[in-house]
Amino acid sequence: xxxxxxxxxxxxxxxxxxxxxxxxxxxxxxxxxERLAEMAAEVRLDLRHVAxxxxxxxxxxxxCRKLCRPGRRLALAGLSPTVARVLRLTRMDRVLDVLDDHPx
Amino acid sequence: xxxxxxxPDRVAGRGQGSRAVPAEAxxxxxxxxxxxxxLTMPPAAPAVGETVDLLxxxxxxxxxxxxxxxxxxxxxxxxxxxxxxxxxxxxLRHAGHPADRPLHLSAGRRGAMAWITIEDEGRPLPPAxxxxxxxxxxxxxxxxxxxESPGAGALLEALPEGGxxxxxxxxxxxxxxxxxxxxxxxxRLERRLGP
Numbered sequence: 001x002x003x004x005x006x007x008x009x010x011x012x013x014x015x016x017x018x019x020x021x022x023x024x025x026x027x028x029x030x031x032x033x034e035r036l037a038e039m040a041a042e043v044r045l046d047l048r049h050v051a052x053x054x055x056x057x058x059x060x061x062x063x064c065r066k067l068c069r070p071g072r073r074l075a076l077a078g079l080s081p082t083v084a085r086v087l088r089l090t091r092m093d094r095v096l097d098v099l100d101d102h103p104x
Numbered sequence: 105x106x107x108x109x110x111x112p113d114r115v116a117g118r119g120q121g122s123r124a125v126p127a128e129a130x131x132x133x134x135x136x137x138x139x140x141x142x143l144t145m146p147p148a149a150p151a152v153g154e155t156v157d158l159l160x161x162x163x164x165x166x167x168x169x170x171x172x173x174x175x176x177x178x179x180x181x182x183x184x185x186x187x188x189x190x191x192x193x194x195x196l197r198h199a200g201h202p203a204d205r206p207l208h209l210s211a212g213r214r215g216a217m218a219w220i221t222i223e224d225e226g227r228p229l230p231p232a233x234x235x236x237x238x239x240x241x242x243x244x245x246x247x248x249x250x251x252e253s254p255g256a257g258a259l260l261e262a263l264p265e266g267g268x269x270x271x272x273x274x275x276x277x278x279x280x281x282x283x284x285x286x287x288x289x290x291x292r293l294e295r296r297l298g299p
Contacts, residue, residue: 022193023149051172052153052182054189055272059265069260082178086186089275090268091240 002031010042012077020050020057028060033067041072044099048078053086065096075099137212137219144206145192147224152192159211160185163218164297181218184295187276188220190269191291199226199289213297217278221292229282229289236274241267 001024003014013032017024045064047053053061061076068074075097079087087093141162145155161168164181173179195201201224208223232238242264273280279294 019153021149021153021189022196023153052185052189054186054193055266055268056193058268062263062265066260066263069257081173081176082182082186085178085183086272089272091242092263095263 001027002035004035004038006038006040009040010044011039012044012046013039014046014048015050018049019052020047020060021052021054022056025056025060028057029063029067032060032064036067036072039068039072043068043072043074044077045074046078047076047080047083050078050083051080053083055086055090058086058090058092061096062092073097077101137214139210139212141212142208142210144208147196147201147203147205147207149193149196152189152196155209156185156188156192159188159209159220163211163213163220180295180297183276184218184220184293184297187273187293187295188222190273190276191222191293194269195222195224195226195289195291199224199229201226216296216298217294218297219292219294221290223288223290225288228284229291233270234280234282236280238270238274240271 001016003016005012005014013035015028017028020028045061050057065074076087077099078101079098084093084098087096087098141159143155143158145151160181163184167179167181172182192207195207201207205225209220211218211220213219242262273293277293277295279292281292281294283290
């Protein structure tokens with residue numbers, strides 16, 4: 001579910017699942033915690049393959065953020081409009097670092 | 105995990121003569137709205153995604169095979185997808201629906217408006233959830249300063265990891281109605297689809 005690559009002090013964690021929902025959320029939390037030790041101080045969680053996130057999925061993303069503290073910073077990248085909307089409606093876009101990496 | 109599909113009782117708009125009103129629609133006093141699909145779903149989280157995919161495929165077949173949008177606003181069918189997934193997940197987590205009984209779903213169209221009903225045999229749905237103005241969970245103003253600072257740890261740990269489901273439902277559909285009879289909750293979500 002998670003593919004990690006580390007380069008120049010930053011680990012990119014790519015979530016390979018396309019649907020981050022209540023069925024998958026527990027596994028994301030577990031997998032992220034299990035591989036935390038492999039991650040550099042700066043972590044980018046790449047969601048480019050994720051077409052759908054619901055409130056359970058969002059909760060897992062928050063948990064990943066919490067797991068990164070102390071000592072690491074987490075940012076989300078590759079958010080589709082559907083996923084970005086969920087963060088916006090819940091106001092969690094103010095709290096989770098989201099990289100604006102959409103082409104103009 | 106398989107859902108069980110039963111053919112609709114009546115086929116809408118095909119000119120097949122008299123069209124009996126489904127019993128439950130008549131008792132609600134609504135105009136007859138034959139379903140495009142009725143199905144049952146095992147009450148388990150892994151069944152939700154594929155069940156909702158199936159419903160949306162019936163409601164909006166034009167969306168089949170369409171690439172997700174890379175920018176701009178999500179499509180109406182994507183917003184409806186979120187609402188139905190959230191509603192089902194909420195039922196599975198909170199309603200106390202019996203684990204050995206399926207959920208009953210149906211869906212149809214009335215012109216541009218798509219509707220989905222979900223029936224569960226759990227506890228009565230708390231009326232407060234139907235209030236679109238119900239506040240978001242978590243601290244009232246998530247702090248902008250989530251960077252590392254002395255107080256940031258406490259702020260971070262206080263972040264909610266759930267409770268957003270009904271906020272997302274209300275923001276994603278045009279109408280939410282609920283009624284309960286005979287120990288069954290029936291939740292109905294409506295959303296205009298189309299360009």
